[in-house]
Amino acid sequence: MTKQAKDNKLTAIIIGTICITFFTMTPLLNLINLFCFAGVALGGFLASIYYCSKARQNEVEIYIKDGVLIGLFSGILSSVVIVLISMFSTIISKTNPMIEISEMFNSIFKTVPNEINNVIQQLSDEYETLGYSPTLMLTMLVMNLLIYPVVGLVGGLLGVVLKRNSKKPNSNYLNT
Amino acid sequence: MDSENTNRLLFKRSLIIYLSILFIALINFLIILFAPLLVNSSGFLSDLGFLIYALFSKSCHQIKDRSFFVFGEYLPVCIRCFSIYTGFLLGSIVFPFIRKFNFFALPKISLFIFSVVLIIIDVSLNLFGFLDNFVISRIVTGGFLGTVAAFYIIPGFVNAYFEIFIFFKKKKIQPYDKTS
Numbered sequence: 001m002t003k004q005a006k007d008n009k010l011t012a013i014i015i016g017t018i019c020i021t022f023f024t025m026t027p028l029l030n031l032i033n034l035f036c037f038a039g040v041a042l043g044g045f046l047a048s049i050y051y052c053s054k055a056r057q058n059e060v061e062i063y064i065k066d067g068v069l070i071g072l073f074s075g076i077l078s079s080v081v082i083v084l085i086s087m088f089s090t091i092i093s094k095t096n097p098m099i100e101i102s103e104m105f106n107s108i109f110k111t112v113p114n115e116i117n118n119v120i121q122q123l124s125d126e127y128e129t130l131g132y133s134p135t136l137m138l139t140m141l142v143m144n145l146l147i148y149p150v151v152g153l154v155g156g157l158l159g160v161v162l163k164r165n166s167k168k169p170n171s172n173y174l175n176t
Numbered sequence: 177m178d179s180e181n182t183n184r185l186l187f188k189r190s191l192i193i194y195l196s197i198l199f200i201a202l203i204n205f206l207i208i209l210f211a212p213l214l215v216n217s218s219g220f221l222s223d224l225g226f227l228i229y230a231l232f233s234k235s236c237h238q239i240k241d242r243s244f245f246v247f248g249e250y251l252p253v254c255i256r257c258f259s260i261y262t263g264f265l266l267g268s269i270v271f272p273f274i275r276k277f278n279f280f281a282l283p284k285i286s287l288f289i290f291s292v293v294l295i296i297i298d299v300s301l302n303l304f305g306f307l308d309n310f311v312i313s314r315i316v317t318g319g320f321l322g323t324v325a326a327f328y329i330i331p332g333f334v335n336a337y338f339e340i341f342i343f344f345k346k347k348k349i350q351p352y353d354k355t356s
Binding site for chain 2: 031033034035036037063064065067068104108109113115116143147154157158160161162164
């Protein structure tokens with residue numbers, strides 16, 4: 001792999017991370033994620049489209065695996081960045097989101113078990129004392145790391161698949 | 177290795193990847209469908225149900241008026257999202273029969289763009305009040321997008337797997353080639 005190709009992949013991952021973070025953190029725009037994480041998929045998609053256009057410019061062959069890896073790493077990196085931004089924003093703004101979450105649970109379900117209310121209360125106490133909740137941040141990081149790379153990967157895959165767009169099966173596999 | 181054996185190996189591995197995707201789609205569908213049942217049960221199962229709702233709250237608005245009511249509770253996703261997941265499952269089931277067990281071929285770009293445009297039109301009409309709470313349009317557009325997505329995602333994963341496989345195989349062979 002040439003240095004140029006490596007640089008293009010790294011740039012694509014950074015672009016994907018910025019796009020996913022932007023779509024997830026911007027108020028109103030983050031509503032796009034309520035549509036099956038469309039914002040995360042779009043970030044991976046745009047990153048892989050960028051990579052494909054650069055690869056074409058440099059006459060480098062486009063592989064589906066590159067799109068998959070770009071989407072995957074964009075998802076991993078963005079999930080870490082998003083948690084860090086969320087942590088700092090809650091510390092600075094001194095808000096307690098657990099109050100809203102408690103109200104949301106009460107509006108959705110007829111009865112909320114005491115265990116759930118206790119957990120919400122514990123997290124709320126963490127917000128009151130530390131300004132942020134380490135437990136919630138860790139949970140958020142784990143959940144993001146489970147979801148974002150997978151969705152980013154699908155976005156990256158679709159981007160490179162659409163750019164390549166071939167009806168013929170890849171005969172390269174038969175020669176190996 | 178002769179061509180026939182290689183083809184058989186390719187088909188076998190492609191089938192494993194396809195079945196894995198089908199299994200994930202099926203599990204996802206069942207989790208969504210039975211989440212209300214879990215929430216209404218007691219103990220650990222109830223907690224699991226709440227966890228499912230919390231997980232899907234990140235990917236769906238979960239508005240009651242826009243969700244199916246099953247087993248005494250609303251589904252953890254809205255009708256459109258449920259249609260996309262169901263469409264993906266159906267697309268995964270019919271994929272080998274429509275594509276005649278060719279796991280590598282990718283459909284034309286226009287099909288995916290058409291399904292996305294269709295859903296954007298439906299969302300826009302809904303957002304600007306031209307089409308108020310029209311369930312059928314959500315089921316049709318969501319289901320169509322999900323089904324179409326399966327025809328890109330399955331061959332995409334199969335192609336990606338073989339490209340990664342070849343990449344590592346070449347890497348393994350390279351040092352030997354240099355010394356020989």
